[in-house]
């Protein structure tokens with residue numbers, strides 16, 4: 001049995017949680033239209049819906065919050081954040097945003113047109129939707145290994161460089177306003193991208209004068225994977241590795257609710273001064289003045305501290321080992337996951353547990369619902385509910401290659417016994433898999449439907 005790492009912190013304050021009775025869980029799901037996003041959090045026992053904004057801040061971050069400068073313009077807290085951002089990312093310009101998608105919206109508003117195509121290893125849902133909302137086409141060019149669920153490769157988040165080169169040649173360069181890469185690759189299992197690959201991607205984009213932006217939500221976890229897995233990096237600090245990665249890019253955006261361990265916040269950073277000016281104008285229109293960008297001064301302080309803490313190697317070692325522990329125990333229970341375990345989450349291969357449920361009946365949704373009904377566990381479907389869409393040319397439904405359920409682990413929140421409980425419930429479901437049925441959508445908006453769709457069990 002794999003070992004659970006000893007947590008490198010002790011608990012100073014607790015938040016009570018409760019497992020509602022089975023009848024309460026059934027009633028809550030019915031009321032929520034079987035969409036786990038619509039459940040009141042009070043009805044959830046273990047909440048693995050997301051690792052975004054759900055981490056436990058440190059005493060240092062809470063102390064920093066008390067020092068927040070709430071000045072409208074030029075707050076001291078902004079300069080603290082600027083210091084952390086420059087130390088890690090090194091871009092000369094940045095604006096804070098209230099979260100990652102606000103940064104994506106600004107970038108898309110300024111750069112994406114209806115003729116645009118934006119390549120990445122894999123865009124996450126909000127990035128994809130922000131590009132589509134401006135009429136552009138997000139294109140995923142991750143390497144094929146990413147789709148081999150059981151294959152253990154060190155950097156399954158890597159972009160396929162040949163596909164990238166072919167894609168650029170087949171698309172007019174002027175139609176590619178920027179290129180991207182997501183580290184780690186959330187939509188593909190939280191798998192890391194190697195430094196070598198990021199360098200290769202950077203060289204290709206720059207050969208064609210395409211600005212290169214990194215979606216940096218989980219950059220610190222990615223850096224620690226590089227340190228552990230990539231030749232030549234074992235003796236470098238995660239901060240040095242981050243410096244080397246971001247030196248390859250023209251900009252980055254970050255939902256800081258992930259690796260900066262804050263409950264809210266993000267930023268958009270860049271090298272190009274002209275772009276920065278346009279970004280500021282867009283920010284002022286929608287988010288706020290460029291020194292707060294929709295955040296309170298105290299949020300900027302928590303973020304400035306959290307960015308540095310997120311790179312702490314003691315913490316990162318525990319973090320990746322906890323995720324690894326959950327993944328290995330789920331595998332021991334006979335449930336397939338994307339291997340090896342990723343950084344922030346375990347991705348269960350729902351399609352292969354529920355082979356009897358076709359993609360049109362949402363096997364991932366069925367497993368997510370079962371996890372809640374059986375054990376009060378909240379997860380998220382990353383399959384056809386999230387990604388199936390009508391092809392704009394053919395009008396045909398396009399289904400994703402994998403039907404996954406993600407168990408995202410909030411940072412510094414749950415302990416070994418919580419992880420063991422999740423494994424027990426999953427095993428119970430897998431052992432009785434034929435008893436579960438698919439779902440039908442009764443309501444769904446056009447974009448980002450998974451957040452608000454309603455379902456009916458079949």
Ligand SMILES: Cc1ncc(COP(=O)(O)O)c(C=O)c1O
Nearest residue numbers: 052099100101124126186217255
């Ligand atoms: C890779 C990636 N990019 C962007 C986002 C969007 O960030 P936010 O939720 O802060 O808007 C997320 C959030 O989950 C993400 O995982």
